[in-house]
Amino acid sequence: MENKHLIEFNNVSFSYDEEESKVFALKNVSFTVDKGEFVVILGHNGSGKSTIAKLSNSIFVPAEGKVSVDGMDTSDEKNEFEIRKKVGVVFQNPDNQIVASIVEEDVAFGPENLAVEPEEIRKRVDDSLKAVGMYEYRMHETHRLSGGQKQRVAIAGIIAMQPDCIVLDEPTAMLDPKGRNEVMNTVMHLNREMGKSIVFITHFMEEAVNADKVLVVDNGRILLEGTPQEVFSQSKLLYDCGLTVPDVSALSQMLKKAGIEMGENILTEEDFVDSFLKLCGKNAVEE
Ligand SMILES: Nc1ncnc2c1ncn2[C@@H]1O[C@H](COP(=O)(O)OP(=O)(O)O)[C@@H](O)[C@H]1O
Numbered sequence: 001m002e003n004k005h006l007i008e009f010n011n012v013s014f015s016y017d018e019e020e021s022k023v024f025a026l027k028n029v030s031f032t033v034d035k036g037e038f039v040v041i042l043g044h045n046g047s048g049k050s051t052i053a054k055l056s057n058s059i060f061v062p063a064e065g066k067v068s069v070d071g072m073d074t075s076d077e078k079n080e081f082e083i084r085k086k087v088g089v090v091f092q093n094p095d096n097q098i099v100a101s102i103v104e105e106d107v108a109f110g111p112e113n114l115a116v117e118p119e120e121i122r123k124r125v126d127d128s129l130k131a132v133g134m135y136e137y138r139m140h141e142t143h144r145l146s147g148g149q150k151q152r153v154a155i156a157g158i159i160a161m162q163p164d165c166i167v168l169d170e171p172t173a174m175l176d177p178k179g180r181n182e183v184m185n186t187v188m189h190l191n192r193e194m195g196k197s198i199v200f201i202t203h204f205m206e207e208a209v210n211a212d213k214v215l216v217v218d219n220g221r222i223l224l225e226g227t228p229q230e231v232f233s234q235s236k237l238l239y240d241c242g243l244t245v246p247d248v249s250a251l252s253q254m255l256k257k258a259g260i261e262m263g264e265n266i267l268t269e270e271d272f273v274d275s276f277l278k279l280c281g282k283n284a285v286e287e
């Protein structure tokens, strides 16, 4: 039977505490990730985002509740191998994820460990490097790459294992704006063109605007869930838990308060300009 949800968190709690008086890093967290869906998880430091990432492919198992991947319970050890093939995780620091000195060797590492045939590995390495726009760099030394390039190689290493879902835990946090753009464009390509489900964890609000679904975590709980429009219309709630809305959304909300009729749901600079031009009685500028 085809499972509707690729990933399902059902009332999940998790504690790093072995003691009786448990402090929960996550408490009663429920959400789903469907095939092909782009989910963004937002939250400030210590809210529980990385704990969610590690629960999603059985690096951790829940203390209470259940995590399923394509119908497989992550608490059941015999599912571990299949689950890790279905859900790949990319972490924050690219330097900790690069294991080989040459780009293509690094990307081959994952499929080698899955005992994939050499010919098939060759093909997967080439395809994965093309998918992240790093094919021309296949013979380059990994330590000479920029942060954004290293992160894309790390993503290629995950793609080479052909997962259905890629979880990225703050993959842009250590990158400059150029590197952040490279990674974001790569992730969009994997979702839109290759049909991969994406769980993108970040504290940059701007990176959530293209999501199908946004989850806001605060203090180990899900505070908000909805489309980017729904979530960013709750600016008060977001401010109260130390988050902001994208600058253009905040600006539009301020202008609205001052009686200027800006449009609804302004998330990007393009939305803002369109709305502003309408106010001025002009049509959108052609690029
Ligand atoms: N290895 C650990 N041991 C003990 N507590 C931890 C550990 N890792 C995280 N925590 C705690 O769990 C909570 C959630 O952490 P984490 O999931 O890393 O948050 P985020 O990724 O959103 O910054 C925090 O209070 C953090 O201090």
Ligand SMILES: [Mg+2]
Residues within 6 Å of the ligand: 049, 050, 051, 169, 170
């Ligand atoms: Mg984290």
